[in-house]
Amino acid sequence: MNIEQIYTGCLAQGAYYITSNGEAVIIDPLREIQPYLERLEKDNVKLKYILETHFHADFVSGHLDLAKATGADIVFGPTAAPEFDCIVAEDEQILEVGDIKIKVLHTPGHTMESTTYLLIDADGNDHAIFSGDTLFLGDVGRPDLAQKAANMTQDELAGHLYDSLMTKIMPLADDVIVYPAHGAGSACGKNMMKETVDTLGNQKKVNYALNQPNKEAFIEAVTDGLLPPPAYFGANVAMNKTGYKNVDDVIKTGLKALSPKEFEAAAEGTGALILDTRDNGDFAKGFIPNSVSIGIGGDFAPWVGAMIGDVQQPLLLVTEPGMEEEVVIRLTRVGFDNVIGFLEGGFESWTKEDREIDKVDRITPAEFESRFKKDESVVYDVRKESEYEAEHVDEAFSRPLASLNDWIKDINPDEHFFMHCAGGYRSMIAASILQSRGYRNFTEVEGGMGAIAETKVPKTDFVCASKTLS
Structure with a gap:
């Protein structure tokens, strides 16, 4: 045995x-x-x-x-x-x-x-x-x-x-x-x-x-x-109970290479969401406008499921060259079977043609330390509430990534805020979604709480209940 x-x-x-x-x-x-x-x-x-x-x-x-x-x-x-x-x-x-x-x-x-x-x-x-x-x-x-x-x-x-x-x-x-x-x-x-x-x-x-x-x-x-x-x-329960497409067919469909011109046409003509699976640091430096960042190097599939939700949503992929099949396979694991293609040559092929790109306003922990002003700076912590309760930036607001659709409506577009997670993965997901929905008055902190903890930014070990989302 x-x-x-x-x-x-x-x-x-x-x-x-x-x-x-x-x-x-x-x-x-x-x-x-x-x-x-x-x-x-x-x-x-x-x-x-x-x-x-x-x-x-x-x-x-x-x-x-x-x-x-x-x-x-x-x-x-x-x-x-x-x-x-x-x-x-x-x-x-x-x-x-x-x-x-x-x-x-x-x-x-x-x-x-x-x-x-x-x-x-x-x-x-x-x-x-x-x-x-x-x-x-x-x-x-x-x-x-x-x-x-x-x-x-x-x-x-x-x-x-x-x-x-x-x-x-x-x-x-x-x-x-x-x-x-x-x-x-x-x-x-x-x-x-x-x-x-x-x-x-x-x-x-x-x-x-x-x-x-x-x-x-x-x-x-x-x-x-x-x-x-x-x-x-x-949706996953339903697929497991009623049936689903053959996985080999799904993978074959998803591995359709598209030139930048074809990729742009598909994005405009199909209503597909552009999913960028590169490292969050690379994404911050440049990405196709309205892309959503969910890096393959983190808890990729669960976050795709949590943040995109609709498994029928058509997807166009931006990956590191050679990672296309791995990304498609991981998407099928959580029922996202409607990948219609990927950008051939990765993001570099897009920039070589001088096409429009967007960026995230990301700063280092040292820059955050120099710009942070107690009682004035607004900070959004997108970690889980349990992480926030263990330690957080003094006066930071708990805004868990999983609840983004609940708290996004409360954002004052005229009020600047800083945003971080534990290491940069989740805050970049949040940043990409916010920008795709027209919110841009924020600055994301590279390295998250792990790096902020090494600075002199004031931190606290107790929970400010009035600022924690229920």
Whole structure:
């Protein structure tokens, strides 16, 4: 028996590849399936099952294309009702794979079809659980995403989650290994550990959700402080449940090279959004007017989903030459299938033809220090509220990037403000969106709070509640 966690940092997502005596199982696969096919061929094993822990909201799974390519059966847990052929397993149903068994544990709460898969080794011992979004390391799945589909409140779903954990997970032995679907950085939880594998015994000790005195306390704890889900989550659920385009076809369409003239014509004639995936420092120095900056080097796909939202939005790409396919693949992972082409030769090809460009007013931390005036300068901190609360520039306003569409309407266009995040990635996303919507009376600070902390700009460790967005 071999278990391999295939972790994708950009999505903070774990897929699992398990083999035993010539047969294999893949749990929660990513959408691009070629690496799985190559691995199956290399190991000379037959894929028997594709196990889905639930209908994912934060990424598009590869279950359909993988089943078509291999003939393997797709398996969902009880109550799932997908619009394609699959096995809807019964609670405690046993699936045999080589010399091992996998027991289906229905664990509703995150969603009503949520399922944990218990791996039983060749000796009959409970070895590991693949807990999906039911149990994370340090947290549990948020119970607010499936309210509409389940016709339940988040408190009712949290109650189901509590029952699932207490009756199906907690009774398992402490030495059982926990393999979750996500880790720190995922929007599917709020308090996840940076580790991606742990023992159940340790989680029983350190996981706040597993240490609540009763159901009422559990519901209060897991629903407290939940941020609104990213805008693209609903669309991804629908794609996972109803189906989607073949990923190879999507990639082929997206990899259409366009000359600057063709690129400009496409931008004007299609209503496409220009997505610039270069480093934020390069973007600040020059970009095609009205482009949105979301760098491939950061949490690219989740921020595309959060800030663009509409997966049907046509996209035109500006990338570093050679990165086009990687960008298109990452976009498909979160359901953005409508890439209509990329700028051939990258941004340099645009400038060689002396076409119009725009820039962001970016300054160094030293310049910010010299220009900052206490009680006069307005500063927008676009980090998460938890980061802001830990430390922030004195009198700065908390303006989280994820809430930009809420606070942008409150901007006074006649009042200048400085803007920063932790390192420059998120503040450049904000800067590009603001400028595309006509707001230009601001200055972005290079290096963000990490660099500002090294200056003499006054900082505070307490929260000014009146200036923090709810």
